[in-house]
Amino acid sequence: MKNKMKNKMFLLMLPMVITIFAFTIAEKQTEKWVAPVAAKKIKNPVAESKRSSSAKNGAKIFKVRCIVCHGNGGKGDGPGGKALNPKPANLTSLAVQNQSDGEIFWKITNGRAAMIKWEGILKENERWDMVNYIRTLKAKK
Ligand code: HEC
Missing domain, CATH: 1.20.5 (Single alpha-helices involved in coiled-coils or other helix-helix interfaces)
Incomplete structure (x- = not known):
């Protein structure tokens, strides 16, 4: 019973x-993936006058390392990202562009889920090249 x-x-x-x-x-x-508060304040070490050459180098690295998931224009529509959950971020979106350089740098450095932790793969200055490149995606919608 x-x-x-x-x-x-x-x-x-x-x-x-x-x-x-x-x-x-x-x-x-x-x-939602939120970088820690302290990351917001990390300063972009690349001088304004050098950002466009830094972004150019970032574009080169992007083609080799990031396009597979984030897609040609960075919209998150790369062939390697189709089956992922969460999906690769749309780097042109306001959700990304409204973050500080430090937050974007922190996310590239630390990764989450399928997003690779690039620290140890890309040098620090190369990770800043990525941030500076991602900033150029803002204008192209
Ligand atoms: C294997 C697939 C993959 C590759 C390769 C990849 N990413 Fe990602 N990325 C992701 C995924 C998935 C997310 C979303 C992660 C999440 O929200 O948890 C992401 C998120 C991001 C974000 C955070 C956007 C936000 O939501 O704030 C940035 C920045 C980023 N990726 C940049 C890069 C850069 C730069 C490279 C190349 C150096 C790269 N990614 C390569 C899969 C990838």
Whole structure:
């Protein structure tokens, strides 16, 4: 008798547990990626006058390292990103462009999920080249 009660309780709880579990997973995958507050203040070390040559170098690296996921124009539509969840970010979007250079640098440096942690692969100055290149994507919509 007691066991039957337990079974009933279990069956009643099961859908609840599954629902909570499913929500937790969904939440994880759609959770907005926010750089830590301190990242906002990291200063772009490249002088204004050198940003366009830095961006040019960034464009070269982008072709080799990033296009596969982020796509030719950086819109997040590269062939390698199709099956990913979360999807590669649209780097031309306001959601990205409204972040500070430091936040973008921090994300490139640290990565998350399928986004590669570029620290150790790209040198620090190359990661800044990427930031400066991403800034040039703003105008091209
Ligand atoms: C294997 C696929 C892949 C490659 C290669 C890749 N990315 Fe990403 N990138 C992603 C994914 C997926 C996200 C979204 C991650 C998330 O939201 O958790 C992302 C996010 C980003 C973001 C953060 C945008 C935001 O939401 O604020 C930046 C910046 C970025 N990538 C830059 C780059 C740069 C620069 C390169 C090349 C050096 C690169 N990515 C290469 C998959 C990739």
